[in-house]
Amino acid sequence: MxxxxxxxxxxxxxxxxxxxxxxxxxxxxxxxxxxxxxxxxxxxxxxxxxxxxxxxxxxxxxxxxxxxxxxxxxxxxxxxTTDWITEAGRRKLAEYGIAPPGAVSPAPSVSLPLSVRCPQCGSPDTRESSRFSGTPCRALWVCRACREPFEHMKAL
Amino acid sequence: MSLAGYVLGLADDALVLAQRTSEWTARAPTLEEDVALANIALDLLGQARYLLTYAGAEEGAGRDEDALAYRRPSSEFRNVHLVELPNGDFGRTIARLLVFSAYRYELLTRLADSADPTLAAVAAKGVKEVAYHRDHAAQWTVRLGAGTTESRRRMGAGLADVWPYTPELFTEESAALVAAGVAVDPVSLSEPWLAFVSGVLTSAGLVVPDVAAAPGGGRRGVHTDAMGPLLDELQSLHRAHPGAVW
CATH class of the missing domain: 3.30.300.130 (Fe-S cluster assembly (FSCA))
Known part of the structure; x- marks a missing residue:
């Protein structure tokens, strides 16, 4: 067992x-x-x-x-917090097409937008198209390089 | 006031605004905004469920979250009037979300240090979500306020519509629970709330409306004409099929 x-x-x-x-x-x-x-x-x-x-x-x-x-x-x-997502979890998310979250900022009042890498082509040239997506934990992004939309798990 | 009564106020604010906000589903100006408002409503509904469950347990009369949401008359709901007002147009919806989420952010930030561990846990979790709602409303306020002549007019009108209902948020209640370190004194939230909201309005080229306060009374179960129809819809299934489950 x-x-x-x-x-x-x-x-x-x-x-x-x-x-x-x-x-x-x-x-x-x-x-x-x-x-x-x-x-x-x-x-x-x-x-x-x-x-x-x-x-x-x-x-x-x-x-x-x-x-x-x-x-x-x-x-x-x-x-x-998304900081609890394991390394394996982050890798699987990216393979599934969802850009994993970055580290949660130690000072939540400071908004520091970091680049999110496109899970399709790997380009950091991406932009947020909507702060919300199909589930509460995800946001909608678009890659400027390959033009594909993708989801990003937001840091929380 | 009892702890159950205090918790019910926190729960009902979230439940009623979740119901109002979900009215935008499939009707928002853009698909992205539709998804955003539905997510915000879902977050608030989730907070309401934990709080209703806790209020029911504290009350000790065997009422669960469904009994409290679906089988109470308007006079037993303890939400503020701000959350029950009809949505109006998108400008008013955003104005309400801005003032409410800025208030709830200040409230939950402090409630996360409550001497009551259940309230502290619900608040610490909820504040992360409300921070996102507040940010979303602030971004739209600036976009609409600093946008076209028409968007600016509508954003300003929406703000003037909801502003009279904001003093009710900061009305003193439950002094004993505040003294015990369980509840947050609403009066103490007024100053940081106004500092945040007026900062957003300045960025949007808007000013704090100069309008008289509405009478209030929601925390005592006295509600506006909008509350009855809202509950008719929220409770319709349970009225037609009492005790229905799925």
């Missing part, structure tokens, strides 16, 4: 199936309490509609691996 962390860590994000919930840093902890697996997850944004799905997917993965009656809890603190 695989260790419970290894089972849960492979659960893909329902809206970004190329990355797992461990890659995104939304899987906070996996422990065993009185013989039951207890998993803690945190939402990316308060309104993340995928959280119910993630909870169900985690429970299903554990049941399939032989861990019945798993508990899945949601925590809000500490608040999720």
């Amino acid at each position: 695989s260790a419970p962390w290894d089972v849960v860590a492979t659960v893909p994000d329902p809206e970004l199936p190329a990355v797992t919930i461990a890659d995104l840093g939304i899987l906070r902890s996996v422990s065993i309490v009185d013989g039951r697996v207890v998993v803690t997850v945190t939402p990316t944004y308060s309104g993340c509609p995928a959280l119910a799905e993630i909870t169900a997917d985690v429970r299903r993965a554990l049941t399939d691996a032989g861990y019945a009656d798993a508990e899945v809890h949601t925590v809000l603190a500490p608040a999720w």
Whole structure:
């Protein structure tokens, strides 16, 4: 039987199936309490509609691996940050066509726009076309070099 | 005021503005803006859900988030009037988003240090989202205010429409909760709020409107004529099919 962390860590994000919930840093902890697996997850944004799905997917993965009656809890603190996305997660996002976020600025009141690299052609000559996109965590960008639109996961 | 009552005010502001903002879905001036407003509404709805759940738990009467959102009459909603006002045109929508998100940003920044760990967690998470809403509204305010004669006229008119409803945001409430370090004193938010908003208006070539304050009363359950129709739509499914789930 695989260790419970290894089972849960492979659960893909329902809206970004190329990355797992461990890659995104939304899987906070996996422990065993009185013989039951207890998993803690945190939402990316308060309104993340995928959280119910993630909870169900985690429970299903554990049941399939032989861990019945798993508990899945949601925590809000500490608040999720894109700094928790792993190196593997960043690489997978870029391969999937989503430009990964830069480091979160230490002073959030200072807006310092850094270039976002086009995940298609790699050019840094890109511009933001909309601050919001298909999910709350993404923004819409366009590459000036290859002219392709792409999504960027915004630093949070 | 009870903790549940205070939390309900925080929740209802977010819930009602989420409902109003979502009215723009499929009707915004551009596709990008449609997506932006839908995302902003979703963030606010998410904040409202955590707060409603907490208010229900604190109240201890067995009401969950759905019971509080769908089965309360207007007189039990504790939101400020600003969030229930009809959207009007895009200028007014942006003016409201600017003044509201600037207020909520100041509020959540301080609430993140609340002695109540649940409120602190919801606030610390929400402030990151509201910072983005505030920035979005500020950018549009400057674009419209410093844009064409018509966009400037509409932005100024929208601002004058919503401005009378801003003093209600800074009305004193729940002194005991403030003294306990749980709630934030709304009066203390007025100054930093005005500093931010007037800075944006200056960049937009607009001025702070010189208009009289509206009466207020939302936190006591007294609402404007706009609240009834808003709840009719928000609660229509639960009124037709009580207890419906999906």
